[in-house]
Amino acid sequence: MFRQAAIIAGRNTKPTQVRQYATLREIETRLKSIKNIEKITKTMMIVASTRLSKAERTKATTEQFAKQEKNFYANAEADKSPLAKEGKNLIIAITSDKGLCGSIHSSMAKKIRNVLKENANADVIAVGDKIKQQILRTHESNVKLAFNGVGKSDPNFLEASLISEEVLKFIEQSAETYNKISVYFNDPVTSISFEATNDPVYNEQTINEAPGLCKYEINEDLNVNRDLFEYALNSKILSAMGKGYAAEISARRNAMDNASKNAGDMINKYSILYNRTRQAVITNELVDIITGASSLD
Known part of the structure; x- marks a missing residue:
């Protein structure tokens, strides 16, 4: 009985899987694919390097649009307005549609998630x-509006104005009051590093209550603060897109450079493995030939 059970158990037992070494053809195929990847990453690095100087000029140009608004907010002390901390917060997070640029998009998503934890x-x-x-995965209910088709080329005033126009329509149609709007973007700190930061934009009601507004002579008959709010929103979005574009191009260049170096290391590794395997195959064939010749004698 015990013998019969052992026989049945032996029949049901699957043979153990033994790891086989890669064949010469498999190594050669893998080596060719890595070389092709290295060519692609090197090409993308060269393209990013040529576009980086233009992206830096775009960043410097677009930054001038938001510079005056920043000075006005500082002089008017808009952050000390009693309405600045009231109402619902609106976050405008700016990235692009393209990938293969390291952790620049994930770091922005992490920043927004941390802000949403507090608010x-x-x-x-x-x-x-x-x-x-990335935001829809964890905070789907918080996303109210989305834009795509951005980041394909350097940003311009027309593209930013179209986005700001849709944002203003959303604000006007919304039942919420957004006294403060935070525009988040990736700011290129150096050529190899970036930081997710934000610039505030205040609506006309908040500006009207700013304690330092009395420093300026404003005609009450004209809706200056409303026009200022619309222009400031457009300028902040344009400046944020310009800085984010420069940071993304720099990050893509660094990412493709690192990928090319890693591909080169893997090519050296697989070249050594290929040569050793090839030598082993030749040695085995020589052994078989010598053994066969010896058996004939």
């Missing part, structure tokens, strides 16, 4: 598919 009821407007996809 869970804040509304988010996503500019770019990358930030939209």
Whole structure:
């Protein structure tokens, strides 16, 4: 009985899987694919390097649009307005639709998630598919508006104005009051590093209550603060897109450079493995020939 059970158990037992070494053809195929990847990453690095100087000029140009608004907010002390901390917060997160640029998009998503942890009821407007996809995974209810088709080329005033126009329509149609709008973007600190930061934009009601507004002579018959709010929002979005574009191009160049170096290391590794395997195959064939010749004698 015990013998019969042992026989049945032996029949049901599957043979153990033994790890086989890679054949010469498999190593050669893998080596060719890595070389092709290295060519692609080197080409993308060269393209990013040539576009970086233009991106830096775009960043410097677009930054001038938001510089005057920043000075006005500082002189008017807009952050000390009693309405600045009231109402619902609106976050505009700006990235792009493209990937293969390291952790620049994930770091922005991490920054927005940390902000939403502190202020869970804040509304988010996503500019770019990358930030939209990552925020929708964890905070789908917070995303109220999204834009795509951005980041394909250097940003311009027309593109920023179209986005700001849709944002203003959303604000006007919304039942919420957004006294302060935070525009988040990737700021290139150096050529190899970036930081997710934000610039505030205040609506006309908040500016009207700013304690330092009395420093300026404003005609009450004209709706200056409303025009200022619209222009400031457009300028902040344009400046944020310009800085984010420069940071993304720099990050893509660094990412493709690192990928090319890693591919080169793997090519050296697989070249050594290929040569050793090839030598082993030749040695085995020589052994078989010598053994066969010896058996004939």
